[in-house]
Amino acid sequence: MSAGVHHTPYHPKWYRRRVSVWWWLQNRTYTGFVLRELTSVFVAFFALVYLWQLRALAQGPEAYAQFLARLKTPLFLVLDGVAFLFILFHSITWFNLAPKAVVVRLKGKRVPDWVVVGLNYAAWLVLSGAVAFIVLRGG
Amino acid sequence: MQPTVALRVARYRPEQESEPTFQTYEVPFRKDWVVLDALNYVKDKLDGSLSFRWSCRMGVCGSCGMKVNGSPKLTCAAFLSDSMPGPIRVEPMDYFPVVRDLVVDITDFMEKLKKVKPWIIRKEERPLAEGEYRQTPDELDTYKQFSMCINCMLCYSACPIYGLEPSFIGPAAIALAQRYNMDSRDEAARERLEILSEHDGIWQCTFVGECTKVCPKNVDPAGAIQQYKLMGAAHWLRSLLLPWGTR
Numbered sequence: 001m002s003a004g005v006h007h008t009p010y011h012p013k014w015y016r017r018r019v020s021v022w023w024w025l026q027n028r029t030y031t032g033f034v035l036r037e038l039t040s041v042f043v044a045f046f047a048l049v050y051l052w053q054l055r056a057l058a059q060g061p062e063a064y065a066q067f068l069a070r071l072k073t074p075l076f077l078v079l080d081g082v083a084f085l086f087i088l089f090h091s092i093t094w095f096n097l098a099p100k101a102v103v104v105r106l107k108g109k110r111v112p113d114w115v116v117v118g119l120n121y122a123a124w125l126v127l128s129g130a131v132a133f134i135v136l137r138g139g
Numbered sequence: 140m141q142p143t144v145a146l147r148v149a150r151y152r153p154e155q156e157s158e159p160t161f162q163t164y165e166v167p168f169r170k171d172w173v174v175l176d177a178l179n180y181v182k183d184k185l186d187g188s189l190s191f192r193w194s195c196r197m198g199v200c201g202s203c204g205m206k207v208n209g210s211p212k213l214t215c216a217a218f219l220s221d222s223m224p225g226p227i228r229v230e231p232m233d234y235f236p237v238v239r240d241l242v243v244d245i246t247d248f249m250e251k252l253k254k255v256k257p258w259i260i261r262k263e264e265r266p267l268a269e270g271e272y273r274q275t276p277d278e279l280d281t282y283k284q285f286s287m288c289i290n291c292m293l294c295y296s297a298c299p300i301y302g303l304e305p306s307f308i309g310p311a312a313i314a315l316a317q318r319y320n321m322d323s324r325d326e327a328a329r330e331r332l333e334i335l336s337e338h339d340g341i342w343q344c345t346f347v348g349e350c351t352k353v354c355p356k357n358v359d360p361a362g363a364i365q366q367y368k369l370m371g372a373a374h375w376l377r378s379l380l381l382p383w384g385t386r
Contacts, residue, residue, distance in 0.1 A: 013153035014236035014244060019302040026209065030299060033347045097346065101365035108277030 036093060039086040046083045095120040144168040144219055145226035146177050148189065151237050159237065162186075163226065174214040174222075174229060175203050178241075191241035198355055201291030205241050206230040211293040211353045232296035234305070248292055251308050255316035255334060260327035272324040285318035285363055287356040294350035294360050300343055307343040308335065310350035310360035317363040320370075332371055341367045 024034040049071075056067035070076060098120050099113035143165045151159040164185050166177045175193055182189050193203040196215045203214045208228050219227065235243035265272070294310035301307050316335060320328040335341050344364045351361040 014238055015151050015153070015158060016236045017233070019234075019299070023299050023302065027349070029347060029349045029352060033345070037345065097348075097365075100346075100348075100351075100359070100362040101369050103362075103366060105281070108280065110280075 032093070036090065039089065042083040042086040043090055045079065046087055049080075049083075091124070095124070142168045144177070144223065146174075146181065147226045147228045148178070148181070148241070149228075149230040150189070150240050151231075152188075152239065159230075161228075168219055168223070168225075170218075170220055172219045174205075174207055174212075174217045174219065174227065177219060177227075178214065178229065189241075190239045199289060201289035204232055204291045204293045204296065206232060206296065211296040213291060213293070213355045216355060232292060234296060234298075234302040235292070245292060247305070248290070248295060248309070248311070251312045252290070252315065254308065255312050255331055256327060257312075257315040257319055259319060259322060259325045260330070261324075262326050274323055278323040281323075282318045282321035285314045285321070285358055288315055288318070288358045288360075289356055291355065293353045293355065294358075297349040297353040299347060299349075300345060304339075304343055306339045308339050310344075310364065311358075313341060313344075313367060314358050314360040314363035317367055320367075328370075332367075332374060335367065336371055341371060344368075 024030040053067060056063045071080070095117055099116035102116055104111040104116060144167075146164045146166050147161050148164060149159045150156075150162045164181045166180050166185075169176075175196065178189065178191055179193075182191075191203070191205070191214075193215065194200040195202070198213055198216050201213070204211060205214050206212070206229070207214060207217045208222055209230075211232055214229070219225075229241065231237050231241045231243045235245060235247070238244050259272075288311055290311060292311065294314075295301050298307075298310055301309050313335060316331045319325045320331060341364055344361075346361060346365060348361045351359045354360065
């Protein structure tokens with residue numbers, strides 16, 4: 001199996017099973033994990049579109065109008081829809097995983113996981129609200 | 140009549156066969172029996188040639204880890220009644236070489252465990268006359284969860300990364316490293332971080348999370364690894380911004 005395993009030469013008959021190509025279908029955690037890995041492509045896609053938008057914005061109103069028209073084509077509508085769903089999936093799984101990495105201690109006691117998750121969601125809501133407020137007021 | 144249940148047990152007898160096969164045993168079904176009891180019944184009454192490891196029968200020694208119906212479990216804590224009506228499939232843990240039947244070789248884990256220096260390290264040992272290193276209950280609480288690990292290796296058997304990259308140092312070893320890092324009496328967190336920041340360390344983990352789910356002692360190795368990554372990243376950032384300020 002690995003070069004790091006030193007103890008096999010004297011026991012050539014030990015049985016080593018190969019990992020199946022389909023290991024990620026064995027249970028839901030594995031499938032969810034692989035889905036998260038693969039769909040990160042859509043998160044990257046969203047980031048690229050965002051950069052493209054900034055460039056169009058910098059190039060002036062004409063370029064920006066062209067950008068908006070391009071986004072309204074069916075291809076981009078479908079891509080955006082799919083990307084939105086996967087970004088939602090990533091955001092939610094990310095928030096739910098947050099307390100694993102972030103351990104907050106107050107007065108020597110560990111803050112419960114649901115508080116850490118809750119604060120993440122709260123920050124998300126507040127920031128989204130602020131963006132919505134600025135955009136809607138501007139429009 | 141005593142109800143029975145079928146136990147489908149993986150057999151591997153290297154002198155007879157080149158790969159594992161399954162053998163089915165009909166064992167009595169009793170509500171208070173766990174899979175380990177059924178295996179012992181097989182060994183005592185049906186087939187003395189069946190090999191498996193066990194010791195304490197109460198979730199402390201960590202010897203009886205196997206796959207029960209596909210998921211890694213301590214067989215002393217896996218009740219037959221949870222898998223009824225059966226058949227119940229019992230296999231050796233994944234990703235470790237099988238020596239015989241349900242017995243796997245654990246040398247790889249023992250070597251990795253040693254690598255993370257899971258013991259208290261002091262820069263300078265205090266003379267005995269000065270007494271013990273004291274610790275408050277709160278200080279104990281910060282690492283207690285990670286100290287519950289019994290080295291049963293179910294987390295390795297649940298980790299596809301370990302399966303695909305056998306050089307990965309693995310969940311339990313990292314959780315135990317973290318156990319000593321967070322111990323107020325220990326002073327070697329930097330040393331361990333250097334070992335675990337290497338290629339086969341924490342960054343191999345892509346957070347599948349199954350190790351935490353199968354842990355019979357609620358150690359949460361996945362959490363330990365993510366906390367370790369955060370610590371490693373913070374340390375790296377500090378050394379980048381304040382090269383003179385890193386301890």
